[in-house]
Amino acid sequence: MARRPGRTRPSAGATISDVAEAAGVSRATVSRVMNGRPTVSPEIAARVRQVVEELGYNPSRVAQSLSLGKTLTVGVIVPDLGNPTFQQILHGVNQAAATAGYRVLVADSAESAQDEPPLVEDVRRRTDAVIVCSPRMRTDELEALLPRVQPAVLINRDEPLPATRVVVDSASGVASMCRHLIRLGHRRILHLDGPIGSNAQAARMRGLTLIAEENPDIELLRMPGGSSMDAGYEAFDAVMSTGATAVLGFNDLVSLGLLGAARERGVVVPDELSVAGFDDIPFARFSTPPLTTMSVDLEAVGEAAWRALEDRLRSVVDADLRVFTPALVQRASVGLAP
Amino acid sequence: MARRPGRTRPSAGATISDVAEAAGVSRATVSRVMNGRPTVSPEIAARVRQVVEELGYNPSRVAQSLSLGKTLTVGVIVPDLGNPTFQQILHGVNQAAATAGYRVLVADSAESAQDEPPLVEDVRRRTDAVIVCSPRMRTDELEALLPRVQPAVLINRDEPLPATRVVVDSASGVASMCRHLIRLGHRRILHLDGPIGSNAQAARMRGLTLIAEENPDIELLRMPGGSSMDAGYEAFDAVMSTGATAVLGFNDLVSLGLLGAARERGVVVPDELSVAGFDDIPFARFSTPPLTTMSVDLEAVGEAAWRALEDRLRSVVDADLRVFTPALVQRASVGLAP
DNA sequence: CTGAAAGCGCTTACAG
């Protein structure tokens, strides 16, 4: 026999067998009633329903999953659940998945590229599919992993890979912002770089290169910055010393740091210096002055990832690419060149 | 027979039977090898491992869950995944649960009190336990639900209930802030109320009542406000008309709105008016001036909820209460009474 | 050290 030692269902719930016995029917019949199949006589169905009520019977989803071969659950793996970007994407995925009757299992790799592959595999084994958000692992590792975890959707990974991808076109984002600055008369524009080697920073550089080619007469400067408010704050003096009339932070946090330093130094934004951000985080609207930035609807990104997965679950599509283009949000931190 | 129509495992993975057959051993032996049981001869174990490698075998977590009677998954139900408060709590739960080898299934009730009970039940059926965060449902509904979903932990629900609860003591939080203001010489203090009927607003009122009793000489005013930045912004003129020297927003957003309006009106904070917040959201540090507020470590709240659940899973404890007391964070938006 | 067998709690094709 295989009776377990103590382990039973924690809340000691009734099983389908309990209901069948109490109602004097077979388990098949109970199953049919629970699933609303019409081929059950009304009297029997009523009796079963009453027993279900009395016993507080609730079918085990685990058993259903095993029997049906699907869990109605999708995994979402992010590098850091504390990061608002991933929180918004998660929210978008969850909303869309819930509408389709799916639940979301989350996992956080704590920014560890090394832990990612086994984590994704583990999550996939408990779910029907995975959405991998901004994976930090190398491309070759990702290529080795993908066949083991399909159906899978990748968010924010720019290389071509054998999976559906949802990406934000940051390159065209910076380019848009630069064109806006140029239209306002800025001729010397500075970009504060983000983490070297990051996917986002690579995209920014592609955008800047594009602008440089389009506008040979514009001075496009770059300087190491970072991705935090402090990084922006500390870079301020160096920024001013370049003589640029407009500065583009790697993200909104950096630009908010610049704004704080400008206020302390008595530099008037945007009269003396235009400051542009990237991301449109919720607080960008409330800084002094409000931040002009590039906006991406991250919840829509999460929703698109879910839609892509839905298509894959129905095997409508094999691998494709869905691109989100950031939109310029004009507020008060950017103005005409002095 | 019960062969399914098309339905097989989506990624067509190998099963334990495939491995057993290929390695020429029983499924029991494969299981032992996979679980690192020492009672397998080294040669056989090595052969099994090689086949596992060749076939890319990965045990089904669903089957394991059914067999073992546990999923190693915990459910977290929140009213709104887009709310930073719940995002931080979720992050804390996830970190602590991951350390213990558990995964987190999230669900969002979209602020619908009505949808909560069935949602919690559904989540519970797929997991070993649930953490229900700031449930919106009525107390009697919660009482009816709890026995069906144990083990369960409740976050931010102030009534005594048959479950372990983790609560933030907002009442003592407002009281602390009021005492701080009184020490600074403020004699007329205004509280901008939040959503009427909310758990948090009720707690605020308890705190204010306590202060009124302690300090009969202090004028403690109240006024309808709200929970958003706009609410704070719009209440500003009314706030000024009360002649209060210090105002306490329902939360940081409200207070940030007040700060914005003060700047526009040329009212100097804190010289002419002290503005205090509640929550210590990440941006409270970066407003102008930085916001004095009551801080709660929400990730620690999430972590505590997990710990409480761990105790319940080991049935160490039946029901208890873990209280977090907000801490005063002094920044520059509060000063001596004029 | 190893395997045959029973069991976890469901679903459904098949045969009345």
Place this chain on the structure above:
DNA sequence: CTGAAAGCGCTTACAG
């Protein structure tokens, strides 16, 4: 309309 039976993919007590 209903039930007996097989199966989903694992684990483990029991008996060698």
